[in-house]
Amino acid sequence: MRSRDGNHSFRFSIYKITLLFSSLLLNAGEEYLISYKYSVHDAMLYSETLDISKSMKKCSGTSYNPLILETNNDENLKKILTLHNEEFINYIHTLGLNLEHKERTSELINHSVTILTLKTTCFKVDFNDTFVKISPLK
Numbered sequence: 293m294r295s296r297d298g299n300h301s302f303r304f305s306i307y308k309i310t311l312l313f314s315s316l317l318l319n320a321g322e323e324y325l326i327s328y329k330y331s332v333h334d335a336m337l338y339s340e341t342l343d344i345s346k347s348m349k350k351c352s353g354t355s356y357n358p359l360i361l362e363t364n365n366d367e368n369l370k371k372i373l374t375l376h377n378e379e380f381i382n383y384i385h386t387l388g389l390n391l392e393h394k395e396r397t398s399e400l401i402n403h404s405v406t407i408l409t410l411k412t413t414c415f416k417v418d419f420n421d422t423f424v425k426i427s428p429l430k
Contacts, residue, residue, distance in 0.1 A: 294335050301312050302325070302399035306390075321344075321416050321417055321418035321419075321425075322346065322416075322417050323346070323347040323350065323351045323414055323415065323416055323417070324344055324345065324346055324347060324369060324414070324415050324430075325329050325343075325344070325345050325347050325413070325414055325415075326342070326343065326344050326384075326410070326413055326414040326415050326419050327341075327342075327343045327380075327410055327411065327413070328341070328342050328343075328384055328389075328408075328409070328410040329341045329407065329408070329409050329410075329421075330407070330408040330409075331405070331407050331408075332405070332406045332407075333404070333405050334403055334404060334405075335404070339428065342373065342383050343412075344359070344369055344373065344379045344413075345346075347414060351377075351384075351416075353414070353429035353430045354429065354430055355416045355427035355428065355429055355430075356427060356428065356429075357386075357387070357427060357428065358384075358425050358427035359380065359383045359425070359426045359427070360378075360423050360424070360425050361373075361376045361379065361423060361424050361425075361426065362422060363364070363420075363422065363423055363424050364422070364425050365421055365422075367419045369417060369424070372424055374399050380426075383426075387410065387413070387428060389408045389409060390408070390409045390410075390411065391406070391407075392405075392406070392407045392409070393405070393406045393407075393410055399428050410420070413428050414428070415420070415427065415428050415429065416428075416429055
């Protein structure tokens with residue numbers, strides 16, 4: 293596009309291109325919904341479930357407290373989290389879990405149920421060649 297004096301308006305074009313790339317870089321990454329439930333009955337592990345699904349709608353919020361895990365060009369989040377299971381479980385424990393505990397005694401026998409739950413939370417996931425960055429949205 294030329295201005296009236298014959299000069300190109302490169303500054304405006306460069307500004308638009310820079311704005312486009314910066315918005316792509318800042319919003320890069322996929323959003324996943326992750327929930328976790330850990331159940332202990334009478335001091336024995338009863339069940340442990342980790343549910344992961346891609347978000348169908350854009351999640352709102354800002355990302356915080358990222359976790360970085362090593363990968364080898366893999367973009368399957370469930371597979372990555374399975375390989376780094378202990379590290380990811382320790383990470384979501386730091387985010388805060390809901391705790392429910394019930395205990396009853398009948399005929400001198402103690403019965404207890406403890407359930408730890410991470411409610412469904414939206415995570416922003418950025419895949420790179422050698423690592424993946426996972427951060428919850430607040």
